[in-house]
Amino acid sequence: MKIVVCVKQSADGEINPFDASAYETALGIDGAEITLLSMSPEKTAPFLESLTRLGAKNAVLLCDRAFAGADTLATSYALSLAIKRLCPDFVFCGRQSVDGDTGQVGPSLAVRLGFPLVTNVMSLKSTENGLSYTDRSENGGNISAPAVITLEKSRKLRLPSIRSKVKPVEIFSAGDINADISLCGLKGSPTRVLKTFENDSDRRSCTFISPDKLMWAIEEGLKKGRQKIKPTESASKLKNMWCVGSSPIEFAKTVGENITVIDPDTPEKTAEKIRLGHPDAVLWGSDIKSKALAPQVAALLNTGLCADCTALETDGETLYMYRPACSGNIIAKIRCETKPPMATVRTAEEEQKKIIIGIGYGAREHIAKIKKFAEKINAGIAATRKMVDSDYLPYELQVGLTGKTVNPDVYIAVGISGAVHHIAGIKQSGTVIAINSDKDAPIFKYADYGITADISKTV
Numbered sequence: 001m002k003i004v005v006c007v008k009q010s011a012d013g014e015i016n017p018f019d020a021s022a023y024e025t026a027l028g029i030d031g032a033e034i035t036l037l038s039m040s041p042e043k044t045a046p047f048l049e050s051l052t053r054l055g056a057k058n059a060v061l062l063c064d065r066a067f068a069g070a071d072t073l074a075t076s077y078a079l080s081l082a083i084k085r086l087c088p089d090f091v092f093c094g095r096q097s098v099d100g101d102t103g104q105v106g107p108s109l110a111v112r113l114g115f116p117l118v119t120n121v122m123s124l125k126s127t128e129n130g131l132s133y134t135d136r137s138e139n140g141g142n143i144s145a146p147a148v149i150t151l152e153k154s155r156k157l158r159l160p161s162i163r164s165k166v167k168p169v170e171i172f173s174a175g176d177i178n179a180d181i182s183l184c185g186l187k188g189s190p191t192r193v194l195k196t197f198e199n200d201s202d203r204r205s206c207t208f209i210s211p212d213k214l215m216w217a218i219e220e221g222l223k224k225g226r227q228k229i230k231p232t233e234s235a236s237k238l239k240n241m242w243c244v245g246s247s248p249i250e251f252a253k254t255v256g257e258n259i260t261v262i263d264p265d266t267p268e269k270t271a272e273k274i275r276l277g278h279p280d281a282v283l284w285g286s287d288i289k290s291k292a293l294a295p296q297v298a299a300l301l302n303t304g305l306c307a308d309c310t311a312l313e314t315d316g317e318t319l320y321m322y323r324p325a326c327s328g329n330i331i332a333k334i335r336c337e338t339k340p341p342m343a344t345v346r347t348a349e350e351e352q353k354k355i356i357i358g359i360g361y362g363a364r365e366h367i368a369k370i371k372k373f374a375e376k377i378n379a380g381i382a383a384t385r386k387m388v389d390s391d392y393l394p395y396e397l398q399v400g401l402t403g404k405t406v407n408p409d410v411y412i413a414v415g416i417s418g419a420v421h422h423i424a425g426i427k428q429s430g431t432v433i434a435i436n437s438d439k440d441a442p443i444f445k446y447a448d449y450g451i452t453a454d455i456s457k458t459v
């Protein structure tokens with residue numbers, strides 16, 4: 001079974017954690033013949049070469065000046081040509097990269113290759129006719145070749161043995177894959193970053209309270225309820241705004257005069273409806289299905305898609321999309337050069353519980369006690385990535401940039417330092433209560449109520 005695993009080196013020099021999971025999953029498949037594929041500058045070659053020591057047959061580095069500045073559409077174009085040349089049975093991608101953070105390349109690749117797509121896969125096994133899978137929603141099924149599969153961060157990459165040999169890294173240029181230069185790199189990228197600025201919009205004003213006031217603060221938060229995200233309305237509006245599904249409606253109203261909601265359908269049927277309806281812009285929610293469907297429709301329409309927007313703006317002609325970048329530290333203002341511009345907007349995943357308790361590394365010794373408290377106040381449980389990476393809590397509970405987004409009435413952060421990566425997933429919460437023994441912990445900058453105490457004396 002020939003598997004191409006698409007990998008990207010993160011800014012920290014490590015393999016993107018979702019790609020690591022994709023590679024480790026491929027390595028666990030009996031008889032898999034793995035080729036690693038990366039589109040990046042030539043200096044990435046040693047990184048790819050060292051990854052081959054784990055068991056890949058070889059690696060291909062897609063490297064040409066023409067590829068520079070590519071957005072997800074242009075990236076998937078170049079990758080798809082390289083994959084066509086490699087003729088694999090399956091293509092594995094990480095669900096998203098943790099720097100670009102769009103999750104668009106896998107679904108877009110599937111369209112460009114004409115392969116079926118399965119997203120958010122947690123585990124895979126080889127079968128007589130291909131592979132069987134279980135996804136993040138605990139659905140499962142069989143997939144036969146060819147197919148594109150995107151993987152969740154459910155596996156850790158093993159360490160290579162120093163004795164294992166490196167395999168060759170072949171370099172493909174734009175010419176080698178017969179790429180049309182006008183569709184590559186910046187030239188082929190419909191989305192343009194207009195400017196970036198510091199993101200301090202998530203900060204709250206924290207009132208410090210004593211531990212015995214915790215229940216009072218929870219009651220106050222429940223009275224206030226869920227935060228209504230009220231993005232600023234533009235003075236001029238776009239005439240014909242479309243939403244796929246109803247979740248982005250509140251965002252659509254800020255920039256659209258007439259809003260049409262269409263039901264999600266197959267990528268082909270949705271693309272056809274959009275082609276015929278000529279909307280000024282199309283919005284999607286950020287649920288799992290929309291995040292898989294939107295990039296496929298964008299690839300079919302050859303238009304730009306901006307992921308995880310937190311605000312929209314228009315002058316009546318152009319749609320401007322705002323999204324967090326660089327792990328949420330900055331906000332980028334983006335415009336799309338093609339029609340219609342499309343965006344997924346950051347809506348919280350469905351969460352029934354009004355209260356969620358986020359458990360951080362500082363609370364790792366108190367999980368049982370916190371769970372009991374959660375039961376008592378009918379709260380759900382969430383986790384930081386450090387808790388998940390250290391195997392204290394399962395990945396499904398991870399909240400943040402590389403986890404899910406929650407918007408309860410009350411979020412209680414227990415033993416959480418308040419890294420921007422975690423804050424990205426809780427900022428839509430109504431009231432944030434932080435419990436931390438360190439009075440200088442950053443979490444207090446993002447909390448409405450703060451309790452500086454040891455967890456053992458609070459919950």
Ligand SMILES: Cc1cc2nc3c(=O)[nH]c(=O)nc-3n(C[C@H](O)[C@H](O)[C@H](O)COP(=O)(O)OP(=O)(O)OC[C@H]3O[C@@H](n4cnc5c(N)ncnc54)[C@H](O)[C@@H]3O)c2cc1C
Pocket residue numbers: 098099327359360361362363383384385386387398399400401402403414415416417418419420421422425435436437438441453454455456
């Ligand atoms: C690209 C990237 C993506 C990431 N994505 C995510 C993500 O999606 N979600 C996420 O959560 N993180 C993410 N991270 C990791 C993030 O940067 C932080 O490392 C992580 O959130 C820290 O987890 P923590 O707060 O549980 O642990 P720590 O940072 O170790 O904080 C523990 C806190 O507990 C407090 N504490 C200790 N003991 C006690 C006690 N007895 N009582 C009270 N308080 C106590 C400490 O003062 C400290 O503030 C990402 C990182 C990167 C680089």
